[in-house]
Amino acid sequence: MTLKQYAALVEEKLNELVPEEAQRTPSSGEIPWLLNNAMRYSLTAGGKRLRPSMLLAAADMLGVDRAEAMIPACALEMIHTYSLIHDDLPGMDNDSMRRGRPTNHVVFGEGQAILAGDGLLSLAFELMLENAMAYPAKAANHNAAAYEIALGAGVRGMVGGQCMDLYCERENIRDEKMLGYIHENKTARMLISPLRAAGRLAGLAEDSEEMQALTGYGVNFGLLFQAVDDILDVVGDQALVGKTLGKDAESGKLTFVTLYGLDGAREKANELKQRAQSHLSVFGEKGRFFETLLSDMADRAF
C-alpha cells in the first residue's frame, strides 16, 4: 500500500464519521449542523493525511487488524485539524487562507472556529474511548494507544510546542535549545505518536526492539519533516508548498535555515534521514512503506 492508498481509506472514513448535515434545530444528543459542518469544512480540506496513514501503515507492518486501527488514525487527523484551525485564529497566526481555501474562522466566524477546534479534539477522544470499549479483550492496548496520542498532542507534546513557538516569536527569542524543544514538540511528537500508537495496538512493550525502533524512526523522521518544511520555505515552489514563500524566514522565526544556513540545513536533513533509516532494519521487508516515505520526504529538501 502507498501513502495515497492509505490516505484514501482515511478520507472515506472521515467522510463517514462527519457527514454533511442539513440545517435544523438539533434534538437531544445530536451534533448541531453548524458545528458539524464547521468541523467538516476543515477536516475535508485535503492534505496528505500523513499522520493517520503512518498509523495504518505501522499497524499493517506489525500485524494489527486494520479495522482496529482506523479510529485511532482518524482521531489523529481530527487532532491535527483542530490544531490548524486554532493556529490560524487571529489571536495566534492570523492566517486567512490555508490549502487554497479561506480558513475556518473566515468562513464560520472566530467563535464558531474556536468551537470547531474544541469539538474535533473532544470527538477524537470520544471516538477512541468508544473504540476501546468495542474491543473489550484488547482494552489495555487501545487505552495505551489513545494515551500515546494524548501525550503527543497535549501539554507535553504539540500544545506545549505551540506555546513556546508563540512565546519565542512574540518575545523575539532565538535560542538553539528552545528551537529543539519547539521542533520536537510542535512537529515531531505528532509524527512519533502514530508509530507508537500502532506499537501499543500491537501490544509491544516499551523496551521491545520494535517499539524502540518505531520511536527512533519517528523522532528523526519528525525532525526531518521540520527541516524540509524550513528549507522549502526558502527555496520551494510556492504553489506546491501552499504557503507564502520566505514567510517564516522573514518573520525572524527560528528555523533550521536561519540557524544553520541552507547548506547546513540540508546537511542536517541528510543526517536525520540516515538516522531514521537505521531504525528500519529490524522490520526487514515489511518496513518498505517507511523506507519510501523517508526517501520521498528527504528528496524534497534537495
Next chain:
Amino acid sequence: MTLKQYAALVEEKLNELVPEEAQRTPSSGEIPWLLNNAMRYSLTAGGKRLRPSMLLAAADMLGVDRAEAMIPACALEMIHTYSLIHDDLPGMDNDSMRRGRPTNHVVFGEGQAILAGDGLLSLAFELMLENAMAYPAKAANHNAAAYEIALGAGVRGMVGGQCMDLYCERENIRDEKMLGYIHENKTARMLISPLRAAGRLAGLAEDSEEMQALTGYGVNFGLLFQAVDDILDVVGDQALVGKTLGKDAESGKLTFVTLYGLDGAREKANELKQRAQSHLSVFGEKGRFFETLLSDMADRAF
C-alpha cells in the same frame, strides 16, 4: 461529607497535578512553564468545584474507591475550566473579568489563552487514560467513565450547546426547542456526566435502576441549575453571583425568565426540584448529599 469538604479534596489534587512552575527553557517531555501557569491561573481561580464534588459524592454513595474517582473528578474540572477560558475569549463572549479576576486572555494574551484551554482539555483525557491504565482489572469501568465525560463535554454535549448558544445570540433566534437544546447541552450535560461517570466506575449497567436514577437526577438538577442562574441574573445579589446583573436578560438571550417570566421560571424551578428529588429514593440514606445539594440550589431561586 459536605460540598465544601469534597471541594477541598479537589482543590488539593488540582494543586498537586498542576503546581506553579518557574520560568525556564523546557526539556523534552516537560510542560512549558508558561502553558502550565496559564492553565493553573484559571484552574485555581476558585469556584465551587461542583462537578468534581458531585462525581466524588456519587462515587462514595455507590461504594467506589475514592482514589479511583479522583482523576476523573479533576479531569471534569479541567474541562469545565477550559470551557470558561474559551468562552471568555474576544471571539466568544469577550469577558475581561471572571470571579473577580482578569480573564485568562487578559493576563496571558489571546493566543496563550487558546492554548491554555486546549491544554486543559488534552490534559484531562491524558490523565483519565493514564488512570485507566493504572487499574487494569477495572479498565472497562474507567474507559466507560471517561467516555461519559467525553460525551458530556463534546460535540453532542457542552460544545454542541455552546455552538447553538452563540449562533442564536448572534442571529437573534428565540425558539423554545432551541432553548431546550442549549440548556440541556451547554449546562445540564456537564452536571449529568459526573453522576453517570461515577455509575460507570461502579460498573452499573445502563438499564440498572441506579443508573437510571443518577441520570434522572442529573438531568433535572442540571436544568434547575440553569433556571436558578437565569433567575439570579434578574433578582440576584450582583456581588454574590459574580457577574453583571441583568446581562443575559438585556442581551436578548433566551432564558427561563425571558421565556416564562420570573414567576413562571420559579414554578419551573420548583417542578425540576421535585422531579430530581423523586429519583433519589432508590439510594435511601446514602443519597443525603444530593438531597442537600438540591435544596440548597433550589433555595437560591426564591
